[in-house]
Amino acid sequence: MNAVPLSEPGQSTRPAPPHALATGWQGAPYPAVVLDHDGVLLVANDAAEALLPFGPPEWLTSARSDGGRVPGEIDHRSFEAHPVPHDDGAATWWLVEDTDTRLALDALRVERKRAALLGDASAALLASLNIDRCTEVAARLAAEHLADAALVIAPPVRRQCSTVVCLRGQEPVHHALRVDPAAVPGLSEALQGFPPVPSRWIDPASAPEWLRPEGFGEIGSMVVTPLPGLGVAAGALVLLRHAGQPAFSEEEEIFARLYAARAGAAMSAARMFAQQASITDTLMRELLPPRLSQVAGVEFAGRYRPAQDTERIGGDFYDVHPAADEESLAVLGDVCGKGLEAAVLTGKIRTTLRALLPGADNHDRVLNQLNDTLLDPVSTRFATLVLASARREGAGVRLRVSCAGHPAPLVVRADGQVEQVSSQGTLVGVMPKVRTTTAQITLGPGETCLLFTDGITEARGGPLGEEMFGEDRLRRALADCVGMPADAIVEHVQMLAAHWLGARDHDDMAVVAITAPRGRHLTAVGGHSRGRFTA
Known part of the structure; x- marks a missing residue:
């Protein structure tokens, strides 16, 4: 002036x-x-x-x-x-x-910018349920908008803290450090979810060396705030500014806590998802059908496709249990319903059958003991089963097959004929007693007995989209599988059914093939490759 x-x-x-x-x-x-x-x-x-x-x-x-x-x-x-x-x-x-007006407008612009940042941060943090990715995003955004450097520190596990460090303009770096959180003022409390200590109470000079990012220089001011999670703290956020920069204001500390709340919630959700996924995978391994191969001279192969392509388990299942006397028990079943509820009952059946293996030489006894376990006056769930006990005898395989409300298996003979096993019985889990007949079968070298669920034969598709795949079509498909290994047969059947269905909805589908392997000494033993059915 x-x-x-x-x-x-x-x-x-x-x-x-x-x-x-x-x-x-x-x-x-x-x-x-x-x-x-x-x-x-x-x-x-x-x-x-x-x-x-x-x-x-x-x-x-x-x-x-x-x-x-x-x-x-x-x-x-x-x-x-x-x-x-x-x-x-x-x-x-x-x-x-207009000083007050301008200050109010400036404050409004700052709040709008911060609100936009919180919105963008929420979107970025929730874009992934991967805990490492979420932690990296939290550190990067904090370093870019709140401080010169940011550290996201997870709660210690056996005195080891998983830490993500990010300097402004650089990529986050992961560290696993054996540290004492109590050495940093306010950090131990923040990791437990307690309210933060005001930055003016924290002497940056007291920060341990591990807290200073490489190449950062002298710390001028520091904020330590908890990352609130879902019930427990998800970790702590540490913000650093260079010496010579303005110290964190009270308003900036409040905003840092708002940001930390968003980041903590996202990290907690990601960590919970990872834990649930781990638990699910552990339980899933017990519910998924096993990998089958040759057991005691008998070839086994299976394929399973759940009703929904997004699910890995359902109501169809199969198992093969080798026995001490070299007689293996193959089980294929179909539980009423689909999805998780059916899978739970499937797991119960498989666990019960595993406990009943000592008495597997008597199919009728096994099925009735299982029936006693499943009978429930409240539930309407039931299952159909087929049991097949297989033993290597000479060049072939001797089978005992019992069906309980399940479609009878089909046998592919060496000359291309396809025969139905003569066994039938009542459902499991409905009546006080299961009644079934057991068929005796002999498979010659290269011959196969195919166990399947009705998801195969009742698959609707074809040119018009409503025709069932049917047993006759399955028989013709099996006639083309003469001499094929068990694994190739189940793969062929599943591929045909999938092609018939196209992209249409379908029921669970499971198949198991039991094959007498070919061998150079097998044809000289037994006299013939054809077997007979006996009830």
């Missing part, structure tokens, strides 16, 4: 010229000055003299009256000068203070 005072000491301001404002101008509550067309001060009212003891500032004397209102600062206060032009080129400038 000009260094010339508005009035000489001991003298009053010269009277307003004729073009000045009317009577009362001198006592107006708003400061007002009259400047000629060159910006020279002509007169000022009382309020202006108090505000501008050394004359108008340069931003006002250089302003044009025909350019509208002009913003500027006087003693760190914000004003707007509103011109009233005069005919001779002079102008009266009314000074209206």
